Amino acid sequence: MRHLRLLLVGLAALLLAGCMTLGNESVTDHGRYMRLKLDQSTKVEVHHWFGQPQDVIEQQEKGRVAWVYLRVDSRTNLLTFIPFVGMVAGGSDETIHRTVMTFDDKAVLRDVESVSRDRYMNMWAGLVVSVNALATDDAETRVRAEMQRIGVGFQSHALRGTKVYD
Numbered sequence: 505m506r507h508l509r510l511l512l513v514g515l516a517a518l519l520l521a522g523c524m525t526l527g528n529e530s531v532t533d534h535g536r537y538m539r540l541k542l543d544q545s546t547k548v549e550v551h552h553w554f555g556q557p558q559d560v561i562e563q564q565e566k567g568r569v570a571w572v573y574l575r576v577d578s579r580t581n582l583l584t585f586i587p588f589v590g591m592v593a594g595g596s597d598e599t600i601h602r603t604v605m606t607f608d609d610k611a612v613l614r615d616v617e618s619v620s621r622d623r624y625m626n627m628w629a630g631l632v633v634s635v636n637a638l639a640t641d642d643a644e645t646r647v648r649a650e651m652q653r654i655g656v657g658f659q660s661h662a663l664r665g666t667k668v669y670d
Contacts, residue, residue: 527575528662530554531601537616540605545613547571547654550605556662557605559643560650567609569650575601581624595626611654 530536536553539545550571557571577599584594599622606615625633644663651658 523580524578525576526578527558527601528555528573529575531573531575531603531618537618540613540616542613542615547607547611547613548656550607550613551651551654551656554603554605556651556656556659557647558663560646562646563606568614569607571605571607571650573603573605577601578625584627593626595624595628595630598623598625 530553539553540550554573558574559572561570561572562568563570578596579598581593581595581597584590584596586593599620601618601620603616603618605613606617608614644660647663648658
């Protein structure tokens with residue numbers, strides 16, 4: 505019963521917060537993209553300009569690696585504040601920015617793909633997605649290993665809350 509109460513208080517606090525941003529702000533800074541040079545920029549340079557990625561994905565082509573950067577801007581949907589209706593239809597309106605940078609086996613940038621999209625996330629569906637992502641995610645292991653490979657420090661706080669939205 506105590507855990508349920510804590511969960512409900514936590515959900516209420518999130519909903520009352522109104523707006524929340526998770527992830528990497530550099531994804532929406534268009535000036536940073538101007539620094540990138542395909543077939544020239546290295547992983548270390550990209551890390552310097554964009555920071556640590558939220559995920560690292562080994563690709564099928566030998567030696568290719570994709571760095572995934574995410575930023576989520578979330579706003580509480582107005583239906584959430586209507587008594588009784590909010591319990592069923594409440595949630596958030598989100599803008600998800602996702603950038604994938606692909607590197608070859610020599611750690612040179614080969615491709616950049618950036619996409620933004622809007623979506624509505626029901627609060628109950630969001631809770632299920634969050635719990636599932638936390639239980640099955642191993643992004644921290646992949647990112648930590650990649651940061652060690654290029655000789656930069658790993659920052660666990662940079663991963664908080666973003667895998668849920670991938």
